[in-house]
Amino acid sequence: MAAVRKHKRVAAAQPGFLPIKSSLDGNSSVIKRRKRVNKNKKKSWNRFSDIQDVEEFLDDVRLQERATGGLIAEKTDDTLFFVDTGETDEKDTQEQTTVKKGKHSKPLRIDLILQPDSHIQAPKNVLAFQQPNAKKQRRISERAAKLAAMGVLPRREKLLQLRSAAAASGLSVKEHPVANNNPDRAFYDLWSAGTPETADPYYLEQTKKKLVKRPDRLNEKPSVLPAVEVIAPGGSYNPDFFSHQDLLREAHEVELKKQKAEEKLARQLAVNEDKATEESTFKEQVEGLIEEEEIEPQEPEGDTEDTVMGPTATQEKKTEKQRKKEKAQRIKDLQRKVERQVIDKQQQLFQLRSISASVKKQEQRTEMRQAQRKVQQEAQKSMPRRLGRLKFQTPDLDVQLSDELASSLRSLKPEGSILKDRFKSLQKRNIIEPRERARFNRKYKLKYSEKRAFREIE
Secondary structure, three states: OHHHHHHHHHHHOOOOOOOOOHHHOOOOOOOOOOOOOOOOOHHHHHHHOOOHHHHHHHHHHHHHHHHHOOOHHHOOHHHHOOOOOOOOOHHHHHHHHHHHHOOOOOOOHHHHHHOOOOOOOOOOOHHHHOOOOHHHHHHHHHHHHHHHHHOOOOHHHHHHHHHHHHHHHOOOOOOOOOOOOOOOOOOOOOOOOOOOOOOOHHHHHHOOOOOOOOOHHHHOOOOOOOOOOOOOHHHOOOOOHHHHHHHHHHHHHHHHHHHHHHHHHHHHHOOOOOOOOHHHHHHHHHOOOOOOOOOOOOOOOOOOOOOOOHHHOOOOOOOHHHHHHHHHHHHHHHHHHHHHHHHHHHHHHHHHHHHHHHHHHHHHHHHHHHHHHHHHHHHHHOOOOOOOOOOOOOOOOOOOOHHHOOOOOOOOOOOOOHHHHHHHHHHHOOOOOOOOOOOOOOOOOOOOOOOHHHHHHO
16 A cells, blocks of 8 residues: 555656646645554455555546547647637638538537547557468578578579579570550450460469379270270171171170089089998097007117217318319319310300301290280280279170060060160279179068967968
8 A cells, every 4th residue: 555655646746747637636635544454464455445546546647648649748838739829821711611611511429429539549459460480481581591691592593593594595585475456466266265375384383373284194095995885796686697696606605614614613612422431430530549569670780880970070181282282173173164165255156157046036036025915915905904802794795596586676675784784884994993782781680570460360
């Protein structure tokens, strides 16, 4: 409380402070005798503390700031007073005459209420001046300035300098746009599919306005087969006899292959027909119970000489004469090998014809293999590839027997399904992977219950 009263006395005692309210004047205010209260507790401190004079002082300061934009004591005399000389300016008289002539010279009260009456500036919006990653950007700019002072430029600026130097040298000169009033300018089609690219290609690539060049491999079709394959002539509703027989033969061969595959699988999974007899069963049951007699090897009679074998045997040390002899032998073998190589090279001079013939045969063999490999690659383009865990299964041929052929289109019965045919065509052309129908797994078993009406019938 003593600190608050001291603040009040110091503020009010200042010679430049001019209070607006008369209650703050020290001469007019009546000093009341304060009570002597024990303020050792927070409750009594809040109850008996008198800060009315401080609140009035602060309210007066706020009022001066709103009314004049600051304390009156700090204002200059020119802003507070003016000298009335009794003379009126021509501008003021003109303004008064224009105001009198106007219909709505006085503003409305609602507009006066909405106008701000405070001279205090609005608080600064800190969030409006904040930038994302400002600290990081400032660090990057400082580092770039430091490198620029050292003479080191970033990669982007180097590229820009290279491009500007190339343009100045005439390597890639940018064409200037032609004026609209120039009669020699090119004709512009308003309804054309594409728009002319007048901007810099580098700028279009960096701003993502120009599409990246599509690789050529993505433009290739996954298969050379046509989307719709024409059926064989024998599949017509009124086919020729020979073409129909060819189609029947083809279907017959497909069925034979399926039958052979089934027979092979049956042979591999067939159980041995030899049945177990009583004797074989008894042998299996008794096997391992009877111990076999172990025949101990008999040692040969007579004295045997002890021989030392293995790593324990020690080799006798060679003499100097033996080592020299072995060294001379190694030198002779090496010289003989070198001489043999020289003789072989000399003999190859007389074998040039045979060597050239063998080289030609090898080249012919490689060319033939390359041709075969190309043929295989071309054939694989029309074959379905393995795209998933399942292999492509060729659908069955839609063929009718000779007695099933219709005599007219009215009596023709439709066979097959267009949806299945298109689905198989997509699989065959490597557009989608071969699939199988998802199996339906029932989560709960079916529970059968008899209804009351059914039981009554029984």
